[in-house]
Amino acid sequence: MNGSQDLSARTFGNEDGLPRVPLPTVEDSCARFLEWCAPLLTAEQLAATEEAVQRFRGPGSPAHVLQDALLRYDAEDGVHSWLDTFWPYRYLGRRDRIALNANFFFLFADSGASRPGQIERAAELTAAALHHKVRLDEERIPPVVGRGGPQSMEQNKYLFSATRIPGTELDTVRTPYTEQWPGPSTERHIVVFYRGGMFRMDVLGADGTPHSLDDLAAGLCAIIEAGTVGAAPGTSVGHLTTKARAEWASSRQALIDHDPVNAELLDTVERALFCVALDDLVPADDLSAGGALLHGDSGNRWFDKAVSLVVFADGTAGINVEHCCLDGTTILSFVDAMLEEPAREQSRKSGARDQGVPGFAPLRFVLDEVLRADVREADEAFAAYAADTATTIVSFDDFGGDAAKRLRISPDAFVQMAYQLAHRRAKGKTGATYESIATRQFHHGRTEAMRVVTPEVLDFVAAMEDPAADAATRRAALRAAADKHVARAKECQAGQAPEQHLWELQLVQRRRGAELGVTGPLALYDSPGWTTMRDDYLSTSSAPSVNISYFGFGSTSSQCIGVAYVLLPERFNLHLSTPRAVAGEMHLFAEQVRVAVRELRDLLAADTDG
Template identity: 30%
Template sequence: MGKTLTPNRTNHSDKSSSGSHDFPLLPTMPIPNLEETCHNFLEWSAPLLTAQQQLCTKAAVERFLADGSCSEALQSDLIEWGSSLEVRNWSSPVWKDLYLESRAPLPINSNVFYYLKSKLDEGKNSQAHIAASLISCVYQFIELVDTKSLSTDMQKDAPLCMSQYDNIFSSTRVPKSGTDELKVSASRRHIIVLHNGNVFKLQMLDESENIKSPTDLETELDQIISIADNGQNIGLLTTLQRDVWAQGRAELLSLSNQNQATMNTIEQATFAICLDQEEPEEIQDISQQLLHGIGCDRYFDKSLQFVVFRNGKTGINFEHTGVDGSVMLRLVAHVYDNIDQVFLNVHAKGNTGFESQVGDIEPLSFELNEPLSHLLESAKGRFQQHISETQTRVLGFSSFGKEQIKTFGVSPDAFVQLALQLAEYKLYGKCYSAYEAVMTRTFQEGRIDVLYTVSPESLAFINTMINVGCEIRTKQQSLVLATKKHTQRANECRTGRGVYSHFLALKYRYKMAKEKLGLTELPELFSDDGYLALTNSVVCTSTTSEYGVELAGYGPIVQNGYGIRYFIRNDSICFNMTARTKMQANLESMHFYIEQSLLEMAEVMRVK
């Protein structure tokens, strides 16, 4: 590639910095007024509750807000802590803690995948060639990040916080008992490559501290692919329940200095490349392979893993603690825009690279004792059981997309969300809580908040749709009102006035400061039926820009729920849907009802 990479990036620790970029200081996310949050909570939870439950929840809120209650102490502590010098955004550490505290296995439950579009001909280019092009593109992007040359992300006319870009690379979620740790290294010198159960360290800099050429990377990757021997399958350990893996990792490190050095090499790697032997062709198979694969050639603790299948199809599996989807998709867009130019640029410059040096590919292995060998074997069985408990369905809806929906005079996202609620109602005869992630990056170190989509307006719309005697005009008006309410709630979340993050932060401050505050138990509001109904997100959804992406997805976040990731394209809508295997029949029904609901709603809105 012929460019010099700064081996260790600069750390940005000054509170006045906006992350990796220099632009006017972003506003601080305000801590919402507690009474306003509670008012919204009552409104947002009401459609999910019986009349009696609503009365009980209202009484719980009144007790929560009463003079002298613990809510005053928690809110005051949150305000004091949130304004301290070490906290740029009161919600950011709260979300980070939420991820790190989860003890569930990372694959399916937490990690997210993207299936990437590519301008490279998968039939004419080898697995190693495509992987080398991908690696070179990513290092181009790293250079932009580390030299503060990446243009600022924008949401319409508003600049977005860029701090999450510092967490994409050389980043690993380390298992610890109780709560994990996110380690971010400054190193950019090597990546790890996983193939056939083996792990390899691949040096990325040549003798002159330049990034290796894609030609040399392709040669080295071909060498790795040619190794037929099965490895230790050490990545399977990262599929375990987090406390179990934490104990295993501690045992692993205690055995030898070699194990400590090997683990350090893996955790400091810029990212992981997984050279899969699988050749998925069907979109549903690709979805499942990227969501979890078979576990042997993954390292789910790494914040960033690229998967390159033998047939050249590519994707990403990323760990969510430090990075949200909108940030990862900027990297995806760069790869899509540049991957077909990598080797063209090399040939244009006449750069054939240097002869790869001995030691540039280093096999990594661990010393294992008998308990660890048993744990590894156990991990394989547990993972097979884990993936057998989740099903995936992909719905490619091709009748219309955002351009048609815009002619109805409503938000395309709100329209799709209403279709999801209508589909759920057809299946269950009611709507459970539904979750949509909303970005808050217009603030310093903003992450997301949760838009709960079921509203009195959306239920009124559903009632008009299922009422065969209801006039078309009434249905149209009801749909428009429901989409406006959805947009209103989205704006509340986007501007830091959502319910979930505020309540989550109060619970976080209880955990961190209860002794100081003299509190002995969590406020009863957080065990009230209203809170439990609202936060039990049976339908968990998200959407972002689809540029450079064919498909994206994740698992359900509750046992009786659905994980639905969708892209609204100009003339189509693509849904990746997951649910537990015990709900397979319901998943098939949701698939059918979503398509049916979209068609019915469009038919209503087309009437003049």
């Protein structure tokens, strides 16, 4: 595509014209890998890693056989990217629980005193989501344009009726726009959760016309009246979606085997457009709301559903997202579309009309005592797991992206440097740090894994911690680290990053090693560099939208702090999570982030060249 004049206005009209994700060479990825991991290693560890890399990329190495196989795969008909297989293995291959560990949430910006009550808010969000679906089905959602060209819109196909299905060794995902389910979803219902009970509710009429806002509110009122008593203990099957994936697969099969009604109910849930969870909780504050969105009452959730809108008793609302087909950028666009225009206007534009109270029915699984015990055990285990996760929030109402720009520094680089300084002060070390970088300018593009720690970062932190270093020295070190951060981010945006490529070569061996004659261990994947670089101490991701108060996800390891941040022109909010065993370090990190932001801002503001 050579300019805006060539762009299609249809939602998916530009996808096939997008450039393909570039496939790096083994040599390039190995060189970048050594550069990326070196700042985290001792001299001895780096020497061992260099030796392993030399064997990996040397003549006759099995790595070249794996690379050739990946090149052939990338050239096959119907393959959109060399990452087509990587993404399912990355997300669907994980065997731990996805609730809290993988799903993420957005807490919608509070509308203050004008915020509607629970039923009205849920009806409004449902109507807005239906408007989005109507436009999406007709490809009237304008394609996103950025970085000089159109962005991939492919993930939008998985906003409605997409559901992850647990498997023993590998999960699958049930979605429209596939050979098994061509085109957009034609389902007419959502699933509503209330007090552990599940209800199917029609939101589209028989001819596909959305129910009016008043109809939707009436339907939700009827469900609340029908579910007032709440589900009996051991009957809220949503608890099972919190289990480790193979265990949930076994439980799901047990449900199906026990009674054919259960298979029908699972089909109803899995084909539903989305879920709406009505919670009794009145969040005490944003932190409380975030925790409920991240894990909440697991009997009132179906964590495998791509999109679950959660509305609390006071009208506070947010979204919980299953990650396998959806990244934050797509969900941000969806949330912005839902919230940037009054719901009644969106309902009108969708063609909604009064059709009476929507049809609804309870979804009651047929359970014996063994299955009820399974549900109770899942409930108890997840409650304990959630209790072992500590979270906190940090908010700045006097600092944002505009302030960073006035200081002549990249806003994202500024906050990432603040994280590095705060982490050193909180934990006494610089640890591996992950940052998600969007690559949607490519055909079926998703994200790239960026590693933040560079030699320049080490120099910057050292200068800040050196009492003998003057302000000029510290400023120069900060700007050098920020410039390097920006340069690396641009490399990642261009698909020039080593980690996912090397990881996919490892996965090719696991999947096809016997066929390709590559069965022995490859030293790179046991090297100090590989294991250290991927052992996160900070896992960071950004979600910039005025419609979001907080964004959050769980920690990724026993020492990791998950850092989800909303960096806007005039404000900056963070949600942090970590295992409770190291909660003290997270709280110290939070305090140090506050200090670091002020300190770095003052340092740059004092620059007479500014």
